[in-house]
Amino acid sequence: MSPSIKDNFGSEYYNSLPLFGDCLGELLAFFGVKRAYGVGGDFVANLINSLEGHIEVLPSSNEMHAGFSACAQAELNPLGMCLTTYTVGSLPCVTAAALARTEGLPVVFISGAPGEAEVNSHALHHSVHPHTAWHTDLDAALNSFRALGVRAERLQGQRHSGQPNIAAEQCLELLTYAYLNRQPVFIEIPRDLINQPTQSLSLPLSLEQISQNQPLSLSGAELIAQDIESKLKLANKPLVFLGEKLRLNRPLLSKIISLCHQHSLPYATSWFGKGMLDESEPLCLGSYNGAFSELEGKHYIESQADYILELGTAIFPSDTNNAFSSQTHAIDTHSHKTMLRGTARWEKDIEAVIDLLVQKLPLNEGAESTLDPDEKVTPPLESVMLGYHNLAETINQAQRQLAKPYIFVPEVGSSLFASFELETHGSDIGRSYLANPWYAAMGTCLPYARAIADQLAESNSLQPVLVMIGDGGFNFQANELINLQKQGANVTILYMRNNIFHLGKAGDAPIYSCNDQGFNPRLLIQAYGGDGHLCETTEQLTHCLIETAHKGGVHLIEVPTSVEAGHQSETTKKLNTYIGFRNGDPQATERWNELCGHF
Template sequence: MTKASDLFVAALEAHGTEYVFGIPGEENLDLLESLRDADIKLVLTRHEQAAGFMAATYGRLTGKAGVCLATLGPGATNLVTAAAYAQLGAMPMFMITGQKPIRTSKQGHFQIVDVVDMMRPLTKYTRQIVSADSIPARVREALRRAEEERPGATHLELPQDIAGDDTDAILIPASYARRPIAEDKAIRQAADAIAQARHPLLMIGAGANRKTTSRMLRQFVDKLGIPFFSTQMGKGVIDETDPLWLGNATLSDGDFVHRAIDAADCIINIGHDVIEKPPFFMRKGRRTVIHINYASAVVDPVYFPQVEVVGDIANSVWQLGEALSPQPHWDFAFFDRVRNALVEHLGDRADDDRFPLVGQRLVADVSRAMGPEDIVCLDNGLYKLWFARNFRCRNPNTLLLDNALATMGAGLPSAIAARIVHPDRRVLAVAGDGGFMMNSQEIETAVRLGLDLTVLVLRDDAYGMIKWKQAHEDYPNFGMDLGNPDFVKYAESYGARGHRPDSAAAFLPLLQRALDTPGVDLIEVPIDYDDDDRILNEDIPRLSAAVE
């Protein structure tokens, strides 16, 4: 006979689980004791939400479900935002929550909420374990569902009395599975549409951000020479220093990339996820859009592709590459002008000496400091637009941003998980002062774990993006301004090092020293968003018109 909690942990070990992120409670004590002797490391965090963000980021970087743990009631409700973050962002994550004994009750409904029903709209799979005998099947299914395409969040509730039961159930080994591939007719139809086009254009979305798909896309682009752009969560799938790169669909309209989109008569849409903001607006009859994804298109007023290739994306891209050859009537001259204008514009203000820093100087200096394999983890704020647009990624998952739930508070926990997964790479967290303070307590977690981590806190003493939007729409300034601690002293109180540059010129050397010094460093950087309205709404349309 085996104790149920031991069997639960054995099921995780059999799946290859390395870490459990979270905060246990008294209802998890059996599971905690089972973890104590396991090969799985418990990463104790300071908030359940942060644990969920770490688990989701682990899943995003590895493709294997990140696991997080919370107790019942408030511990479980604190996972809700992280569940939505993983589910909308297609990050494999498995949540475990405790519960009061379900066969007897000595405390009435104290701390009890229906966690399974609460998680239902936020997960792919959620169940309460009512029998120790069902643990192997439930854990196996939760992990399988989290990882299969489209990835997302799953949840199991393990009640206190069930965790302490004995069982003679045995583990269920993982089955061998291959994703279906697209049929030949669909490949031929897509290949014909691309071959007949005069100005084909490749779009790379979040679903293409997989290792094998990245390799196939690299081969596809090298063979055919078709220019490409990406959504925010598709950044880095193909090296963005490539001469065929046309930018990132960061802004809603009017940027350089939208001039290329408007000129395209066929858009090959690889892995677009409608959770992201529309990378372009479709208009009937203007162009052919080819949808290549694991599942058929979710049609809405701005996305209604005429050709669909449904199946494993990497295989579909490979088949298309085999079916196509460069066509003499393809014309990419206008796309070349777009790229040249874009690259010139991205260098604008990269050496601006104003202080507080402007967004372009910030991104340029971070780009100078980070290597091609290093990882930048963004929280959410106005600066995210500048990083998505101006930071040119050389490799997949080297700029981790959230363009799905777009929640604040995830930047620092995401960076902690990235450093755990990739201890050989330098990792930088970038957060506004508003987002940073939502999970700033995890600085202690990073220090306690002995991580080498650098954190940029961009200080404007406001909820900057909403304040910018408020002003942009001619509302008076109201309800956006904040007070802040001394972030240097705040970092030092946790045992980290705190820094504050006094000029634009001082920022890059300080950042480079922090990245190259072991331990946790926090840099408070004053940021100026006042120029953004003019840059985004005057400069870009004016300069993008120059490509005509």
């Protein structure tokens, strides 16, 4: 007869063992998780009960939205967390997991699972199991996440009566992997493990120790810094270009910005990095993306910069972020630059070079900016009909009159491409713009706004959130409004209405129709406890934005929007021209060649 844990290791050790559910709650809190988003269910019920007292377990309107909220959470915190039941709950999260994998977001997807005692020849109702099958498949969700390249494991219970299970240690290893590698993980937890004792853990004193203890195995930082130093000294018009990797590494980003300010180095970022910089800073040139950019610093980037220090950009360029592979991205083709993209964990290699540059470059407190002086004068907007063509300008005007600037959350579509012309400022949560740049996944902005509102509430911030969305994207996710209502969030939804999926529209098939003329979103928002508004001119929208931000709560502003080319944003017009060019349209090809004549 095998001994029990108590017989094997003694009563004192046995009595010191924590229950796994409590240990998981403490682990999540150690990694900075304060809330999880999810949908309940039978296999996850024990886990929900055990996490109470450790973190908030918040409802979402469906599992995919829970995953999207966790993605936004991971943009702002060490980890994001999504909690669902077995297969019928976890499989709908695969789209969010693909987003997290693509954008390098440390999201922990946790699913309840059948207890180990339940696994036998019986087919469980939740399993992916046709009635004609000769065997049960309990690994469908694990295999689905693994197919995306996501690390996916099921925790193990006790394997010997004299040894406690290793589930807590497994979980610590998976959470550490997600945190250090900025990648999602999927964890299935058999429901009978929750109230079983598990091996106790010895955690570091702080979360920072985990990342700080990662050694830099690469050498040569001194030589790279020396080369950069010599090139910067010779440059008359230098530029520091900051890639999207730095948005998840605020300490390093702060070091680089400080270095730029000390030495009057102009800096810009990519589309994917928008919102991590305060664009009101004199040295900030905004977010750049080749021919598709509409920003004041574009001339300096494309025509004046004689040396570029490129930091933290993607190893493999993305078409969205590199001017859609149009060969018009001046950073990509610049002949005199240094690329330090960051191949080490947590960009330790970039940090090593920046630390040396801080020491090497002589402090030049009286340095003058290499930018040409350009006093910004903002004339009042003439009151004209609203459209995507003047949307960003109108919002920028309104934002300048607010006590706190917006945090922008644009939805995929024309709203996203108009949003790159918005002015982003400082934020109480470290980011002033959160979007889903993986533009094949529509339906993220309201779940994102949900996570942002929770983050703002945690810091007692009244900073307003502005969601920009078309009617097609809104109908994907309107059911998430119930949670914004329960939060009492300070969110204004700018609802651009044209009743079709317009971006990329290439015909008149019914599939492009996304709305009905009889639908009244202003009545819908009232049903959710919010206020509805209608704005048709720039003046009306300016006044309405100021009023709603001041009043607080949930608001929806309906803006009737023309699909005529003259009412589209410059970025969208260029994108549609480029799509036509790539599809072989003769007129679009002619317009595109004219547009890119100087590249």
